[in-house]
Amino acid sequence: MAKEEKKQAEQAQDIEQEVRQEEAQPSKKEQRKELKKIEELEKKVGELEKKLEESEKKAKEQESRCKDAKDDYLRLMAEFETFRRRSAEDRLSLVGSASADTIKGLLPVLDDFERAIAMLAESSDTAAKEGTDLIYNKLMAYLKTKGLTVIEAKGEKFDVDFHEAAAQFPAPDESQKGMVLDVVQTGYLLNGKVLRYAKVVVGA
Helix, strand or coil: CHHHHHHHHHHHHHHHHHHHHHHHCCCHHHHHHHHHHHHHHHHHHHHHHHHHHHHHHHHHHHHHHHHHHHHHHHHHHHHHHHHHHHHHHHHHHHHHHHHHHHHHHHHHHHHHHHHHHHHHCCCCCHHHHHHHHHHHHHHHHHHHHCCEEECCCCCCECCCCCEEEEEEECCCCHHHCCEEEEEEECCEEECCEEEECEEEEEEC
């Protein structure tokens, strides 16, 4: 009797253990449900990765557009600055050209003043001398404020950059060969540039 009871107890324990094992293992239905959840999660992860890729692509495109817009802006600013500088240079050139033409037109008047002063040097008319000198000096002082200067020639070495040989004359001595002996017409510089070459007599 004791053996039967012991055997029954062992059988009961085995049955209880089998039941517990069956309860611990998920059913096929639960397994399919879990697999479906995993598939849905994987699908969502795939969609999120795809959206992330699209977002990164759009961000790169936007960055590229911003870079292109910045390059266009810098190029336009450089072109505008070049245009502004050229416009300023053209205006200055135009003003300088107009000023040069005006002053060049006054050079014959200065020539007449020089001839008049030379003639009056031998005259006894003091008032005429002083009046002519006064007007000439005032005119020259004004023109100097505009950049006009006389080209020094007499006694200087002949320089083709500033002098124009009107004639050659035998030099009194060797030291005066190639030197300017006399000035036929005064030359002028305007702001450092030759406005009119000095016509001179050169020692030969």
